[in-house]
Amino acid sequence: LDGTLLDTLADLAASGNAVMRGRGLPEHPVEAFRRFVGDGTAAQVYRLFPEDRKPDPDEHAAALAEYMAAYETRWNATTRPYDGIPALLDALAAAGVRLAVLSNKAHAFTQRCMAEFFGAWHWDFVFGLREGFPRKPDPAGALEIAERLGLAPRDCVFLGDSGIDMETGRRAGMTPVGALWGFRDADELRAAGAARLLAKPGDLLELAPTQQG
Template sequence: MTAARFPRGVLFDLDGTLLDSAPDFVATCDAMLAARGRVPIDPAVLRPVVSKGSWAMVSAAFPDLDAAARDALIPEFLQRYEALIGQHAVLFDGVAGMLDALDAAGTVWGIVTNKPEYLARLIVPQQGWQQRCAVLVGGDTLAERKPHPLPLLHAAQAIGIAAAECVYVGDDERDIVAARAAGMLSVAALWGYRLAEDDPRSWQASVMIDNPEPLHLASTWPISP
């Protein structure tokens, strides 16, 4: 159900939800490909798999390699990405206004991502979120990562708001699965990264939103009874 008030707490996925980080990852893959005398990757090939993580992106860049060879490239991928993180990434249109609206309403918000925590923490000051982001949980912060509910439950506890009073916003099915398992309402961020065969309607999110603009309004957010 919806009501004309913002949630007490909102937790966000990062890549594909708040941040359009695909350009950074394209640059990372291109540097790796160039070092091996290969042609640059088609951004349209990489973009749909960004939310699937580093292994999926390395696989998109090097589809001819076997699994073991792709695994061996992950450390280089992360190192190159860290060296250029934030140089090309931008917030999705409407995200800044959405966060401003949450701040103005007194909503506490934070980030729960499967991105390694040390990398996610580099992004927070780049966006000026040091005093705004109340909690940050990375994919390696805890013993479990999404779609397990533990990171969401941990974040809710850290901000002192019951899970049932928090909303989780993400662009991947595992985000919605994690929210449901944590007892949180959810927003499927349809502006993010998805494979062509993904069907967000099957994720069973509380609401699906095409872009962040409607989330500037309290009436768009799902609210627990």
């Protein structure tokens, strides 16, 4: 979702910096958040603290609550789909490709973002980080989606913008495909096992006939 379908970076940064500002701690440039996000909100908030000022569990929990409250007020202030994503979704839907989302973003916010920006398309499953379920790169969520779709993992493409996504797809036995328009770079995606890197969303259509065939 974040960094693949939606450019959420500025809203994530504004929320995180609000937490730091409220605690009298240094804020971070927006670009720094490319490295902070990807493996869940709790980990993201922990990384915001300076190395010599990491929070204890109580402060971490409080900061996480502050972050969620801040994000609640600005989650869609500047967030928008990446250029080319709506056209890609139109083409995939026309080709009969099944669509699902698996995110480490909080489940409620994942569903809210999808309803706000992608409600025009049918999604078989939209899963954020759910209580009792492991976060990516554990492949459990990806395998659950494949099973519930009635598809073999080898017939699924796992598109994402981070090494965590590539590892998830690889461990699930899917084809991991890296989105170069997202938050991370080509070196990270390759190192994590990307089978292919895409420069723009429409390039994914080259894989659709093979995966559907």
